[in-house]
Amino acid sequence: MAHSAPPRVYQARCAIIGFGCNQAFLFTMLYLGSYNEGPERGFLVDRADLLCVLMSMAVTFALMMRPGPRARLMVAAERLAVCFAAPLTLALFALVAVQALHPNVPWLALAVAEGVVAGVPLALLLCLWGRVLGQAPIDQSVPEVFIGSALGAAVCFFVVAVPIQGVYVVLYALPLVSGWALRSLGAVTPQSADDPAAPSPSPATEAAPSDEAVKLSGRIVAGTAVYGMATGAVEALAASAAFSAYASLSVTFLLFVLYCIAALQLYGGRPLSSGVRAVLPAGPDQEVGPLGGAYRLAVLLMGGGFVAVPLLASVGVSGVAVVLAGYLGIFTVLVSLFLIMGRITGRGAVRSFARGFSALFAGEIAGMLAGGVVSGLPGTFDAAAALVAFAGVAALYAYLFLFTERDMAALSVVVAQSDRFQEACERIATRAKLSKREAEILPLALRGRTAERIAGEFFISKNTVDTHLRRIYGKCGVHTRQELIDLGEREEREL
Known part of the structure; x- marks a missing residue:
C-alpha cells in the first residue's frame, strides 16, 4: 500500500520534534555524563568516552560513503526506525544498570561499549534524518534544522539545570521520539518495513554535479x-580546565538557543512560511541569504569565545562554554550545508551527510589528540594558551580561506540554478502527466x-529504464534523448 505524503504543517512539526530530540540525544552523548567522573587522571583517560563515541560515528559515516x-547500513537504519530505536535506549539503560550494580567494572570497558552502542546507531539515525530532510525543499528543511536544534539544546539546558546527579540519563529515551518521527515522516518504505533485508531505493537526484557545485562541496568539506x-x-x-562542567554546559546550551533564535530572525517572523528564502538573498542589495548570515553569526560567537577565554575565567565563567556554543552554531549551519550539498551535487543527502560528518568527527578526533599531546608537554609551557591559539587560528583559517562568505554567495547562485532545473522538471512532468x-x-x-547508471540508482533493470524512457519520450512529444534535453533547456530559459 502506497504512503501518501504527510501535510506540510504535520511534516514540519514531526521534523522539528523528531530532529530536535535526535539533536538533544547527540548533545547528551557528546557532552553529558562520563564513566570516569572523579579526579583528573590525564587527557586521554578523562575524554575516552567522548573519543569512543566520535570514533564509532566517524567509522560508520566513512563506511556510508x-x-x-x-546499502546494508541503511537497511539497519530502517530496522532501527521500525522499532522506534528502542534497542538503542534499552542498551544504554542496561549500561547504566551495569555501572550502578557493578561499580568495579572498568570505566574504559563501559566507555568503549557506550561508543559502539550509541555511536553507530546515532550515525544511522542522522543519515535517516538526512534522507527525510533532504526530500523537503531546502527553504523548508533549513529552518527546521535550526528550530529543531534549538529545541534539542533547550531540552538539554533544562535537564542540566536540575540539581540531581546523573539526571541526564532520562535523555537516553529521546531516540524513541526520534524513531517515531522518522516513521511518521515515511523514512521507512513499505517494502523495507515488510522485508527489512531488501535494499531501499535511492532517492532521485535533481541534477548531475556541475564543476562549481563539486568545487563548493569540496570547500565545505575542507572547512x-x-x-x-x-x-x-x-x-x-x-578536559584540562578547572571549572564546573555542568555550569559551563548550561551556559553553552543557553547561548546556543539564543543563537538559534537570532539566526531565525534572519528569515523573518515566520521562517517556515511559503516564499521565505533560506539560502538565497532576500533582496538585490544583499550578497548572502539568511544561511550566510547565520554562518557569520556562528563564527563571530565562536571567535568571541576565544577572545573571552582569559577574561571570563576571572569572573567564574568559562570562555570554553562560549566557544562550544559557537561550534554548535557552526554545526547547525553545516547540517544545512550538507543538505544543500546533496541537492546541488545530485548525490543525495545521505551521501552528503556521510561525507560531511565523517570529515567533521575525524577532524574533531584529530584536534582532541593534538590537544592531548600539547597538554602533556613537560615544563612551564602554557598549554591552555597554546590550545586556544591553535583552535582560534584554525577557525579563522577555515572562515577566511576555506569556506568563505564569497563561497556562500556562490553557493546561492548554484542553489538558484538547481532550483530552476527542478522547477523545469516539475513543469514537464505535470504537463506530460508522467x-x-x-x-x-x-x-x-x-x-x-x-x-x-539510472538503473543502478533505483535498483531496477536496464530494460525497465528503457521502457520508462520510451514512455517519457512519447508523453513529452520527443523521439530522442537529445530532443528531451533540448526541451528541458527551453523550460529553464523560460523560467
Whole structure:
C-alpha cells in the first residue's frame, strides 16, 4: 500500500520534534555524563568516552560513503526506525544498570561499549534524518534544522539545570521520539518495513554535479574538517580546565538557543512560511541569504569565545562554554550545508551527510589528540594558551580561506540554478502527466545519465529504464534523448 505524503504543517512539526530530540540525544552523548567522573587522571583517560563515541560515528559515516556498505547500513537504519530505536535506549539503560550494580567494572570497558552502542546507531539515525530532510525543499528543511536544534539544546539546558546527579540519563529515551518521527515522516518504505533485508531505493537526484557545485562541496568539506579540529582542541582544553562542567554546559546550551533564535530572525517572523528564502538573498542589495548570515553569526560567537577565554575565567565563567556554543552554531549551519550539498551535487543527502560528518568527527578526533599531546608537554609551557591559539587560528583559517562568505554567495547562485532545473522538471512532468517513477527518472535523463547508471540508482533493470524512457519520450512529444534535453533547456530559459 502506497504512503501518501504527510501535510506540510504535520511534516514540519514531526521534523522539528523528531530532529530536535535526535539533536538533544547527540548533545547528551557528546557532552553529558562520563564513566570516569572523579579526579583528573590525564587527557586521554578523562575524554575516552567522548573519543569512543566520535570514533564509532566517524567509522560508520566513512563506511556510508561506499555503495555496498551504505546499502546494508541503511537497511539497519530502517530496522532501527521500525522499532522506534528502542534497542538503542534499552542498551544504554542496561549500561547504566551495569555501572550502578557493578561499580568495579572498568570505566574504559563501559566507555568503549557506550561508543559502539550509541555511536553507530546515532550515525544511522542522522543519515535517516538526512534522507527525510533532504526530500523537503531546502527553504523548508533549513529552518527546521535550526528550530529543531534549538529545541534539542533547550531540552538539554533544562535537564542540566536540575540539581540531581546523573539526571541526564532520562535523555537516553529521546531516540524513541526520534524513531517515531522518522516513521511518521515515511523514512521507512513499505517494502523495507515488510522485508527489512531488501535494499531501499535511492532517492532521485535533481541534477548531475556541475564543476562549481563539486568545487563548493569540496570547500565545505575542507572547512568542516578544520572546524572539527578547532573544536577538538577546545575539548582538550575543557578536559584540562578547572571549572564546573555542568555550569559551563548550561551556559553553552543557553547561548546556543539564543543563537538559534537570532539566526531565525534572519528569515523573518515566520521562517517556515511559503516564499521565505533560506539560502538565497532576500533582496538585490544583499550578497548572502539568511544561511550566510547565520554562518557569520556562528563564527563571530565562536571567535568571541576565544577572545573571552582569559577574561571570563576571572569572573567564574568559562570562555570554553562560549566557544562550544559557537561550534554548535557552526554545526547547525553545516547540517544545512550538507543538505544543500546533496541537492546541488545530485548525490543525495545521505551521501552528503556521510561525507560531511565523517570529515567533521575525524577532524574533531584529530584536534582532541593534538590537544592531548600539547597538554602533556613537560615544563612551564602554557598549554591552555597554546590550545586556544591553535583552535582560534584554525577557525579563522577555515572562515577566511576555506569556506568563505564569497563561497556562500556562490553557493546561492548554484542553489538558484538547481532550483530552476527542478522547477523545469516539475513543469514537464505535470504537463506530460508522467507517472511517479517517470518523474523520478526525468531529471537523470535530462542530465545525460546512461540507462545503466539510472538503473543502478533505483535498483531496477536496464530494460525497465528503457521502457520508462520510451514512455517519457512519447508523453513529452520527443523521439530522442537529445530532443528531451533540448526541451528541458527551453523550460529553464523560460523560467
